[in-house]
Amino acid sequence: MSENKKAEDLETRIINAAKELFIENGFAETSMSDIAIKVGINRPGVHYYFRTKDKMFQAVFGSTIKSLLPKIQDIMLQREIPIGDRIGKVIDTYYEIFKTNPNLPIFIMKEMHRDFNYFSKAITDMDAIHYFDMIKNELQDEMDKGFLKTVPIRFLFLTFYSLLIMPFSIKNICQNIFLEENETFDEMLAKWKPYIVTHVCNLLTDGNQS
Amino acid sequence: MSENKKAEDLETRIINAAKELFIENGFAETSMSDIAIKVGINRPGVHYYFRTKDKMFQAVFGSTIKSLLPKIQDIMLQREIPIGDRIGKVIDTYYEIFKTNPNLPIFIMKEMHRDFNYFSKAITDMDAIHYFDMIKNELQDEMDKGFLKTVPIRFLFLTFYSLLIMPFSIKNICQNIFLEENETFDEMLAKWKPYIVTHVCNLLTDGNQS
DNA sequence: GTCTATAACCTGATAGAC
DNA sequence: GTCTATCAGGTTATAGAC
Numbered sequence: 328m329s330e331n332k333k334a335e336d337l338e339t340r341i342i343n344a345a346k347e348l349f350i351e352n353g354f355a356e357t358s359m360s361d362i363a364i365k366v367g368i369n370r371p372g373v374h375y376y377f378r379t380k381d382k383m384f385q386a387v388f389g390s391t392i393k394s395l396l397p398k399i400q401d402i403m404l405q406r407e408i409p410i411g412d413r414i415g416k417v418i419d420t421y422y423e424i425f426k427t428n429p430n431l432p433i434f435i436m437k438e439m440h441r442d443f444n445y446f447s448k449a450i451t452d453m454d455a456i457h458y459f460d461m462i463k464n465e466l467q468d469e470m471d472k473g474f475l476k477t478v479p480i481r482f483l484f485l486t487f488y489s490l491l492i493m494p495f496s497i498k499n500i501c502q503n504i505f506l507e508e509n510e511t512f513d514e515m516l517a518k519w520k521p522y523i524v525t526h527v528c529n530l531l532t533d534g535n536q537s
Numbered sequence: 538m539s540e541n542k543k544a545e546d547l548e549t550r551i552i553n554a555a556k557e558l559f560i561e562n563g564f565a566e567t568s569m570s571d572i573a574i575k576v577g578i579n580r581p582g583v584h585y586y587f588r589t590k591d592k593m594f595q596a597v598f599g600s601t602i603k604s605l606l607p608k609i610q611d612i613m614l615q616r617e618i619p620i621g622d623r624i625g626k627v628i629d630t631y632y633e634i635f636k637t638n639p640n641l642p643i644f645i646m647k648e649m650h651r652d653f654n655y656f657s658k659a660i661t662d663m664d665a666i667h668y669f670d671m672i673k674n675e676l677q678d679e680m681d682k683g684f685l686k687t688v689p690i691r692f693l694f695l696t697f698y699s700l701l702i703m704p705f706s707i708k709n710i711c712q713n714i715f716l717e718e719n720e721t722f723d724e725m726l727a728k729w730k731p732y733i734v735t736h737v738c739n740l741l742t743d744g745n746q747s
Numbered sequence: 748g749t750c751t752a753t754a755a756c757c758t759g760a761t762a763g764a765c
Numbered sequence: 766g767t768c769t770a771t772c773a774g775g776t777t778a779t780a781g782a783c
Contacts, residue, residue: 337766355563355566368767371760374760378760378761380759430650433647436643436646436706436707440706482728489700489702490700497649519695522740525739529739547748569778578750581751582748589777589778
């Protein structure tokens with residue numbers, strides 16, 4: 328089975344290289360040659376495992392979307408924790424993901440805009456709707472019971488993800504224009520975090536963030 | 538001069554076609570052939586006016602960035618108008634621009650990420666920094682005089698533009714997931730607007746939005 | 748000025764040798 | 766399974782005819 332193992336290794340090596348290149352440069356700007364060079368083999372070798380560039384991208388994109396759905400429902404369902412703290416923990420979780428890969432948000436938006444079908448397939452293939460429904464139902468229930476202010480869930484999500492994603496999406500502007508003297512991007516992100524918490528809590532509470 | 542005029546016309550026709558295609562599909566996904574076909578001439582005709590695709594894009598991108606700097610300082614400097622109303626008017630101005638071209642925000646972000654130099658050149662070629670400094674100084678002055686709460690200007694901009702741009706950047710998600718029954722995207726945008734105003738005013742005032 | 752023709756290159760994809 | 770060789774098509778860009 329050592330041959331099989333070796334082949335598997337090469338397959339995952341190709342996937343990882345493709346993922347890296349696709350996320351950094353996008354579908355159109357990444358060629359099969361680029362992937363082959365990065366892995367250290369030649370073009371036909373790449374075509375062997377995923378016959379077309381399209382199929383390869385589909386595989387990569389799906390697993391990328393999946394990695395963007397961390398287990399934040401475990402955090403959001405802890406009703407005993409103040410909502411502000413829960414939001415903060417969710418932000419930490421996403422920060423962790425994006426700090427190792429700041430290009431992820433703009434990549435997703437780019438490819439969603441290029442062809443929405445990849446995204447549609449990805450979120451239906453996994454149970455992404457059920458996933459968000461869990462969080463939605465929890466919040467709705469807390470609203471119904473008066474623990475949280477009533478606000479349209481879609482605008483809650485839009486507020487949260489807008490504020491979370493934007494610094495990464497315009498990272499270049501942040502680094503070239505918004506940074507203070509001797510400040511790193513990560514330091515700026517840390518200072519930005521409480522603003523996200525505050526904005527979301529303003530929607531959900533009457534100022535006490537509990 | 539009629540020949541000259543005709544040539545000028547063709548040049549602007551090329552520019553407009555290129556602009557439309559670049560904004561819709563991006564730099565990498567747009568070929569010189571696409572532009573030539575759209576104008577109704579052939580490839581070399583396009584090369585004649587802007588020798589390379591790169592130079593052509595630079596011209597287009599510059600004028601696009603410029604169109605994103607409407608005269609919002611005229612609104613922001615009207616100190617007698619409550620800050621909430623000023624923000625609302627600025628949103629209306631941007632909505633007007635984006636409704637005729639919803640792809641603009643994601644286009645700018647895409648190309649900024651692909652190569653930040655185009656953006657750098659564009660904002661230095663026009664007086665964009667001076668432009669934002671006017672608004673920044675106005676706000677800073679109102680903060681110093683106690684009319685507005687003191688808050689870092691960069692986070693104010695980040696809040697405003699995040700919330701403004703995101704619905705357009707993820708338009709596909711909005712249309713496929715966030716829309717209510719029989720609701721149009723524009724109707725959703727109208728409902729979203731007060732949330733932007735509220736979030737920005739929460740940063741600048743103590744709740745009275747004045 | 749605007750076209751035809753063509754150069755030089757890169758792309759995705761396949762067939763077939765080993 | 767992984768390579769070499771090759772294909773057909775599309776890309777930017779230029780040279781030269783009209």
